[in-house]
Amino acid sequence: MNRLAKIMAGTFLAGAGAAHAADLEVTHWWTSGGEAAAVSEFAKAFTENTDHNWVDGAIAGSGGTARPIIISRIIGGDPMGATQLNHGRQAEELIEAGLLTDLTELAEKEGWKDVVNPSSLLDACTYEGRIYCVPVNIHSWQWIWLSHDAYETAGLDVPADWNEFVASAPKLQEAGIVPLAMGQQSWQQNGAFGVLAIAIAGVDAWRKVVVDRDADAAMGPEYQKVFEAIVTARELAADSNVQDWNQATNMVITGKAGAQIMGDWAQGEFQIAEQVAGEDYTCLPGLGINEILDTGGDAFYFPVIDDPAVQEAQMALASTLISPDVQVAFNLKKGSLPVRGDVDLSAANDCMQKGLDILKAGGILPSGEMNLTPDTQTQIEDLMAEFWSTDMSAGDAQERYADIIRSSE
Amino acid sequence: MSDLSSINTSERKQAQRPVSLFRNLSAKIASIPMILTALVVFVGGTAWTVVHSFTSSKLLPKTNFVGFEQYERLWTTRRWLVSLENLALYGILSLVFTLVIGFTLAALLDRKIRGENVFRTIFLYPFALSFIVTGLAWQWILNPDLGIQHVVRSLGWESFTFNPLNDPDIVMYGILIAGLWQGTGLIMVIMLAGLRGIDEDIWKAARVDGIGTVKTYVVVIIPMMRPVFVTALVLIASGIIKLYDLVVALTNGGPGIASEVPAKYVIQYMFRAQNLGQGFAASTMMLVSVAIILIPWAYLEFGGRKRG
Incomplete structure (x- = not known):
């Protein structure tokens, strides 16, 4: 009896001790070099500034691999302490089912509404007036990265926009350089399509198609030009047979390819390769045509867990993620823009400064993820996968794209 | 069953x-x-x-029924149709080649050759590997810069081209090669066991009657091995229907959607696209197609025996 009592007392004490310092498992899919360096800033700040511990739950593979794992864990009753998701419509149903923690109280106390810029980021976290996630960075797709090395080899000046780039392509090919690096994965092909749509069709036509889901606009002359442009892009990328996006970025870094259309996360790879913006590579927001950025990005959600210690840790983490110092440290490593308008980013490089200026000038759009359901996105990705690997004509692709837009919700 | x-x-x-x-x-x-x-x-x-599958369930299962809407969408989706074509092509070729190669190897081993154990082990060994490992190994073998094409070119045939995994027209054959390599060993062993079950006297009688070896196999032995063939058929068929991990490891459905298979469509729409209704409709169609093949066969196989 005596021994049993001792064991029980010991267990109780251990349990009581854990109540102060909880281990919080955080899942995310930031595993490439630049990304891992950035996320360790979060872990460091959280472990140092609070009593709690960051337990890293990195899931290898892209968001497409990690998201189903994360969502099945939340639905299946084995929730993690906190998790990365792209904000937007992905978490809508989880919120409806009451599986995610309401952060409104903390947000009001810390005045997130006043500091988060652009405010659309917080709107994407808001469902029926309550806030359910913490935005941590702004990522935009609308960038083209050009290799100075490649253009030097071909004896050309670095182009200033997409049209000049297309005109320079034959010379690059003569010099044995692949004009456009493109990873053979549907999300990258779909991303490039989205970027070309905003740059070439213009913001108004894009809004009609993606935000209002107007199929007639998708069949219109503006979008016809977009589909003609991706036919050109497909020809320019014909000799690029890498898979992952960072392999494609690497082709630009090493001068094997002239350019890549990729979001600003590519920046982290240039940084790790110790390249300098403006000297070794050039970045053109909006392909140099339409200087406007979409404001997608990452956010953290906190599944409901019935344990006061964990709940306390969750709130502490939410508050850490959005605090000014952590925002600066994280985003400098990640190559993304901070979600706060009130932090000092003088340490940021050329490309990030360009992005910040565009944000200040208000050149922002909601991202595709905020407007289209994962279902519609997958259908468009399937179409793009087929388009980029076959010789499907611009007209056929446009018709099938319009069909998808027509049937979307 | x-x-x-x-x-x-x-x-x-x-x-x-x-x-x-x-x-x-x-x-x-x-x-x-x-x-x-x-x-x-x-x-x-x-x-x-x-x-x-008759509801409009998205991320979470719900019961708002929409009739055949999911099925209508499914049968107008290009990717699903391509998946079915691929499965049919892979299925028929895999069935024929597995049986033919498996039986031929078994018959050769059955001729009381030297080192039978060694050969049997070599042929059966791929079966011990998972589809993922098989897929990765063949991805390297079929890679033009590392594998067969590279070896043949470095031997002197500079213009030799063999790059099935990056050619939408023949990518399914690349997958078929890997599938056959993995699966024929098991069928061979089952056939061999069947051949060993044939009474020696049958062979003696055939020899007395002066029937040639090949003819004995085709006319006498194979009909006697019917139950063995049925077992082999069931094993091969179930392997075809659940074809998924080999494709994921080898091509992940690419290039484009040229090597997509139905099981992959189901997983993709259930989890990635967060559209359970569509995924369920696709998996129900898979069940129906299995039933269409299995029910008449099972009726012939078991229905007849009960009466007899």
């Missing part, structure tokens, strides 16, 4: 007197968990899936 055997037992139960319910009681109690698993997990799960 399981349905049929359960029908058999229930019919048998009715035929006997009710007292027999308590005969072998402990054995019956012991089998309750398995019966429950079969009913709840297999039959129940299947019924639940079919019912929800």
